[in-house]
Amino acid sequence: xxxxxxxxxxxxxxxxxxxxxxxxxxxxxxxxxxxxxxxxxxxxxxxxxxxxxxxxxxxxxxxxxxxxxxxxxxxxxxxxxxxxxxxxxxxxxxxxxxxxxxxxxxxxxxxxxxxxxxxxxxxxxxxxxxxxxxxxxxxxxxxxxxxxxxxxxxxxxxxxxxxxxxxxxxxxxxxxxxxxxxxxxxxxxxxxxxxxxxxxxxxxxxxxxxxxxxxxxxxxxxxxxxxxxxxxxxxxxxxxxxxxxxxx
Amino acid sequence: xxxxxxxxxxxxxxxxxxxxxxxxxxxxxxxxxxxxxxxxxxxxxxxxxxxxxxxxxxxxxxxxxxxxxxxxxxxxxxxxxxxxxxxxxxxxxxxxxxxxxxxxxxxxxxxxxxxxxxxxxxxxxxxxxxxxxxxxxxxxxxxxxxxxxxxxxxxxxxxxxxxxxxxxxxxxxxxxxxxxxxxxxxxxxxxxxxxxxxxxxxxxxxxxxxxxxxxxxxxxxxxxxxxxxxxxxxxxxxxxxxxxxxxxxxxxxxxxxxxxxxxxxxxxxxxxxxxxxx
Numbered sequence: 280x281x282x283x284x285x286x287x288x289x290x291x292x293x294x295x296x297x298x299x300x301x302x303x304x305x306x307x308x309x310x311x312x313x314x315x316x317x318x319x320x321x322x323x324x325x326x327x328x329x330x331x332x333x334x335x336x337x338x339x340x341x342x343x344x345x346x347x348x349x350x351x352x353x354x355x356x357x358x359x360x361x362x363x364x365x366x367x368x369x370x371x372x373x374x375x376x377x378x379x380x381x382x383x384x385x386x387x388x389x390x391x392x393x394x395x396x397x398x399x400x401x402x403x404x405x406x407x408x409x410x411x412x413x414x415x416x417x418x419x420x421x422x423x424x425x426x427x428x429x430x431x432x433x434x435x436x437x438x439x440x441x442x443x444x445x446x447x448x449x450x451x452x453x454x455x456x457x458x459x460x461x462x463x464x465x466x467x468x469x470x471x472x473x474x475x476x477x478x479x480x481x482x483x484x485x486x487x488x489x490x491x492x493x494x495x496x497x498x499x500x501x502x503x504x505x506x507x508x509x510x511x512x513x514x515x516x517x518x519x520x521x522x523x524x525x526x527x
Numbered sequence: 528x529x530x531x532x533x534x535x536x537x538x539x540x541x542x543x544x545x546x547x548x549x550x551x552x553x554x555x556x557x558x559x560x561x562x563x564x565x566x567x568x569x570x571x572x573x574x575x576x577x578x579x580x581x582x583x584x585x586x587x588x589x590x591x592x593x594x595x596x597x598x599x600x601x602x603x604x605x606x607x608x609x610x611x612x613x614x615x616x617x618x619x620x621x622x623x624x625x626x627x628x629x630x631x632x633x634x635x636x637x638x639x640x641x642x643x644x645x646x647x648x649x650x651x652x653x654x655x656x657x658x659x660x661x662x663x664x665x666x667x668x669x670x671x672x673x674x675x676x677x678x679x680x681x682x683x684x685x686x687x688x689x690x691x692x693x694x695x696x697x698x699x700x701x702x703x704x705x706x707x708x709x710x711x712x713x714x715x716x717x718x719x720x721x722x723x724x725x726x727x728x729x730x731x732x733x734x735x736x737x738x739x740x741x742x743x744x745x746x747x748x749x750x751x752x753x754x755x756x757x758x759x760x761x762x763x764x765x766x767x768x769x770x771x772x773x774x775x776x777x778x779x780x781x782x783x784x785x786x787x788x789x790x791x792x793x794x795x796x797x798x799x800x801x802x803x804x805x
Contacts, residue, residue, distance in 0.1 A: 281644075282644060282645060285640075285641050285644045285645075286641075289630065289633065289637075289641060292632075292633065292637075293630070293632040293633070296632055296673075297632070360626060361626050361627060361628075362627065362628060362629070362630065362631070363628060363629065363630040364628075365624055365626075365628040366628040366629075366642065366645070367645065368594065369592055369593065369594065369617060369622055370617060370642075370645035370646060371613075371614045371615075371617035371618045371645075371646060371647070372645050526594065526595060
C-alpha cells in the first residue's frame, strides 16, 4: 500500500469518525448563512442585486473550505509535539510523500465539509443555475481546498507554539475570509479594499464558484481558475519546503 | 570502520557495538545541551542513560534517531552515520518518545498497520507480525478499539509493540515509565527485559528513575548537565563510589538530586494536554 494513500486515508477516517465535530463546525457557516442571509437579504434585493442567499451561498462554501483547511494546520501543530507526526518524521520515508499525503487528506476533508454546507444551502433555498455546473464548481472548490491545506501545512511547520497559531487564525484567516468577496459584491469597492481583495486567493475561488453556480462573476471563471492553479502550485511547493525543514 | 582518534574511554569499541557515540556536542544557540559525550552500546544489551531532566538525554536520543544533527562529534548506529544515511538508519531502529506518538482517533490495529506501511513491511509479514506483537503485549482483544480509550500503560505498550513491527536492531525508549502507576511500571520492566531476551533487540532507554535503571539495565551511563559522569553496570557504579544504592552512587557522582529548570514550550503544552487527558 502506498505511503501517500495510507496517510490520506488516515485524515479521511479521522474526519468521518468525528461526528460531533462535524456538526459543531457547521454552526459558524450556518450562522452566517442564516443571520446575514436573511438579515441583509432585503437590502441586497432593494439594491437591485437579486437574492442575497443566491449570492452568499458560494461565499459560505468557500468560507467553510478555508476554515476547515486552516484548522487542519492547527491539528498538525498538536500532532507535532503530542501525536502522530513524530512517528512519520522518524520513518524511512521521504518527507515529501508525508506532506503530500497529509495535504491531500486535509484538502479532501475540507471538500467534504464544503459539500455538507452545499447541501445545507440547497435546503435553505439556494438554486444553482444549472446542474451541469455543479461538478465543475466542485473542481474549483477542490482547488481552494488544496491551496489552503498547503498553506496550513506551511504554517503548521513553521510555528512551534499554540499561541502562534491563535495569532494566525485571527490575523490571517479572518482577513482572508472578509476580504474575499464572499459576503459582498466586488463591484464598486473603494480602491484600497479592492486592491486587498485582489491579493486574496479565496476571492478568485469564491468568484469562480459563484460564476459557475449562478453565472455571476467579476473576473471571469477562466482567470479565476488560472490564478488558483498558479497559487496552488506556489503554495504546495512552499508547504513542502517548510515541511522538510521541521526539526522535531 | 571509522578511525577512533584519541579516546579516553576505558573499554575499546567492539565489532558488536550497535551504537557508537564519540565526543558529541550539541548546542542550541548559547545553551549546550550535550557537552562532549562518548559511549558505546553493545548488541543485545539494555543500556540506560540515567540523569535528571535537562541532562541531555532526550537530545542524545534525538541525534541518534536522525531528528537532530550534532554540532560536532561522530555518531554511529549499526555502523552507519545517522546524519549521512538517514533512511537506512531509520529502518534499523524503533523509538518510543516521551510524548505519545500514536493516533488516538485510530484503532490499535490501524496504528500498527500504518507503521508497517511507513516502514515498507510487506503486507503478509505486516499482518502476521502485528498479530504476534499485539498478542505478546496483551492488546489483541483491544485491536479494534480506538486508542483514545486506552490507559496510559496500554498506550505505552502499543507504542513499544509498534516500534518492534519492522524488526529493528535497536529500540529507543525515552522515559518509558514516566507517568505510569507502580503496577504498570513493574509490568513494563518485565516486558522490556523479556523482549530483550526473546527478540534479541538492543534497548537504549533514558530515565531519571533510579529503580528503573537498577532493575532493568545491564549498563548505565550517568549523565548530568550534558556530560557523562560515569558508565558501568549498577554493581560497578556502586563499587566505584563506595555506596550500596544506585541513589547513593548518583548523589556522589553528581552532587545533587533534583534541580529546577525553566519550562520550555513543550512543558507548557504538556500541562495543557494533561488537562484534556482522560
